[in-house]
Amino acid sequence: MFDDLRDLYQDAIMQRGRAPRHGTRLAAYDAEARGDNPMCGDRVHVFVRHEGDVVAELGFEARGCAISIASADLMAEAVAGQSHARIAEIAEAVERAVRTGVLDDPALEGLRPLAAVHAAKSRLKCATLPWGALKSALEGSVRS
Amino acid sequence: MNAIGKPGFDVARIRADFPILAEKVRGRDLVFLDSAASAQKPRVVIDAMVHAMEHQYANVHRGLHWMSERTTEAYEAVRDATAELLNAPDRSHIIITYSSTAAINLVAQSYGRGILKPGQAVVISEMEHHANLVPWQMLRDAHGIELRIAPITDAGELDMAGFEALLVDGKVGLVSITHMSNVLGTYTPAERIVQLAHQYGAKAMLDGSQSVVHRRIDVQALDVDFFAFTGHKLYGPTGIGILYAKRELQDAMPPLFGGGDMIRSVSFERSTWNDAPYKFEAGTPAILEGIGLKAAIDYVQAVGFDAIAAHERALTEHALSKLSAIEGVRVIGRAQDRGGVLSFTVEGAHAHDVATLLDRQGIAVRAGHHCAEPLMRRLGLDSTSRASFGIYTTMAEVDALADALVRIKGFFS
Numbered sequence: 001m002f003d004d005l006r007d008l009y010q011d012a013i014m015q016r017g018r019a020p021r022h023g024t025r026l027a028a029y030d031a032e033a034r035g036d037n038p039m040c041g042d043r044v045h046v047f048v049r050h051e052g053d054v055v056a057e058l059g060f061e062a063r064g065c066a067i068s069i070a071s072a073d074l075m076a077e078a079v080a081g082q083s084h085a086r087i088a089e090i091a092e093a094v095e096r097a098v099r100t101g102v103l104d105d106p107a108l109e110g111l112r113p114l115a116a117v118h119a120a121k122s123r124l125k126c127a128t129l130p131w132g133a134l135k136s137a138l139e140g141s142v143r144s
Numbered sequence: 145m146n147a148i149g150k151p152g153f154d155v156a157r158i159r160a161d162f163p164i165l166a167e168k169v170r171g172r173d174l175v176f177l178d179s180a181a182s183a184q185k186p187r188v189v190i191d192a193m194v195h196a197m198e199h200q201y202a203n204v205h206r207g208l209h210w211m212s213e214r215t216t217e218a219y220e221a222v223r224d225a226t227a228e229l230l231n232a233p234d235r236s237h238i239i240i241t242y243s244s245t246a247a248i249n250l251v252a253q254s255y256g257r258g259i260l261k262p263g264q265a266v267v268i269s270e271m272e273h274h275a276n277l278v279p280w281q282m283l284r285d286a287h288g289i290e291l292r293i294a295p296i297t298d299a300g301e302l303d304m305a306g307f308e309a310l311l312v313d314g315k316v317g318l319v320s321i322t323h324m325s326n327v328l329g330t331y332t333p334a335e336r337i338v339q340l341a342h343q344y345g346a347k348a349m350l351d352g353s354q355s356v357v358h359r360r361i362d363v364q365a366l367d368v369d370f371f372a373f374t375g376h377k378l379y380g381p382t383g384i385g386i387l388y389a390k391r392e393l394q395d396a397m398p399p400l401f402g403g404g405d406m407i408r409s410v411s412f413e414r415s416t417w418n419d420a421p422y423k424f425e426a427g428t429p430a431i432l433e434g435i436g437l438k439a440a441i442d443y444v445q446a447v448g449f450d451a452i453a454a455h456e457r458a459l460t461e462h463a464l465s466k467l468s469a470i471e472g473v474r475v476i477g478r479a480q481d482r483g484g485v486l487s488f489t490v491e492g493a494h495a496h497d498v499a500t501l502l503d504r505q506g507i508a509v510r511a512g513h514h515c516a517e518p519l520m521r522r523l524g525l526d527s528t529s530r531a532s533f534g535i536y537t538t539m540a541e542v543d544a545l546a547d548a549l550v551r552i553k554g555f556f557s
Contacts, residue, residue, distance in 0.1 A: 008500065008504070009497070009500075009501065009555070014555075014556075017497075018492075018556075038517075039512055039513075040494075040495070040496050040511070040512045040513070040526070040527050041512075041513060041520070041526030041527050042494075042496075042526075063526065064494060065494035065495075065496040065497045066493075066494060066497045067496075067497070120500050120503075122500075123496065123500055126496060
């Protein structure tokens with residue numbers, strides 16, 4: 001019945017948006033940052049815990065739309081176990097994906113639902129909001 | 145053939161005057177419920193602007209040639225049409241600006257800095273568009289003016305007792321209140337606002353950006369000192385706005401921008417100003433936009449505000465009843481006197497998701513804070529979706545909105 005709505009709001013986006021798996025503040029974290037989109041009032045607060053040079057775990061608190069929350073939740077899984085350099089590459093791949101609709105890094109299959117945001121230009125900032133907050137968090141942490 | 149001159153109100157005929165309404169969006173008929181942001185343009189407006197560019201265009205006011213004289217006449221006609229639209233005493237009360245925002249800033253900067261004294265206060269309300277808030281904050285910070293915020297009730301109406309309480313100490317020099325909320329659709333009691341302002345020695349301004357589209361405005365009956373509106377919400381072009389200002393106030397106010405057209409004579413030592421309203425109109429004006437706005441005003445006048453108001457009242461009542469009947473959809477505000485602007489929330493769905501899902505079904509609404517962040521905070525909301533109606537909106541479109549919201553509710557549950 002909702003086929004015409006499903007191109008953007010795929011099951012992954014809807015489920016993650018409604019019940020994110022990583023939508024909590026970490027009990028212990030060593031980097032954090034907030035991001036907000038004043039246009040719609042969406043807010044995200046990202047918490048990161050490192051192990052050595054890699055991000056071991058990411059949690060977040062967010063108030064926002066399904067796309068921004070789903071993006072944060074998928075982000076948490078994509079960056080776990082990754083170095084800052086690799087996370088920067090992943091964030092760039094997401095940026096390209098939402099702009100072009102093409103996810104060009106085969107290692108990032110889990111982020112594929114975000115590429116659909118390409119179809120709604122006015123929503124790109126919703127998808128990229130948590131990634132901007134993560135960038136700020138990592139820049140603010142001592143590791144680089 | 146257009147709707148002008150036809151007896152009664154025939155929305156199908158009106159729609160035929162707006163070429164864009166024949167467009168398809170995502171393969172569906174466009175359901176345009178975002179007129180409060182900017183309205184669509186009737187053929188007569190498009191034709192008037194194209195005709196000027198093709199047949200009758202030159203700079204205005206200073207040319208001594210045939211084209212300039214004719215263009216000046218066509219452009220200046222918007223001042224007469226506006227004076228008639230607002231029932232101003234005469235055309236000299238009409239200052240042509242670039243937007244409502246520019247009109248309000250003109251009052252804030254010229255009347256605010258030139259006439260108001262540091263220590264005096266300006267009163268606005270909790271339900272202002274940022275355009276009627278930020279200019280006053282700037283005046284406050286630059287000129288030592290106190291800014292007072294009149295409260296609204298939980299129903300989304302101006303709290304008149306709270307408003308009056310801000311006036312009683314006699315320090316208020318100017319009141320500037322929206323005539324119709326762009327978020328809640330609430331009409332404010334303009335006559336009473338102006339009366340109270342005057343009673344306590346303040347001047348009164350109304351931001352008529354929304355109201356002028358839906359209701360007949362009579363600035364003399366209201367006795368309002370300033371009234372601002374914009375062209376593009378009134379089915380005219382962007383880039384042109386109007387400030388009605390009582391002539392005696394204009395005479396006392398200093399010009400804001402210096403340049404051509406606003407001067408009488410210029411030397412290196414000094415310049416003297418042109419008469420009001422021209423002393424507020426520096427530089428080449430929005431000539432084509434003035435010609436377009438004149439055509440838009442003629443259009444709505446010919447349709448008639450009684451018919452427009454009746455049509456939109458019926459749409460609003462229908463929409464209120466349809467939307468309120470959907471479980472989980474909440475219409476924001478319960479004002480007694482409200483027009484065709486409805487903000488709503490859908491339980492479990494963010495306003496931006498709602499707007500995107502409506503768009504997927506060809507329905508254009510606005511979502512967000514609607515340039516009224518403090519109002520959103522007052523209402524305890526981050527954002528809402530907003531449907532707004534125009535002269536061309538149909539009952540079927542309201543039904544389409546309600547049906548789509550039912551689908552979206554299902555989608556999110």
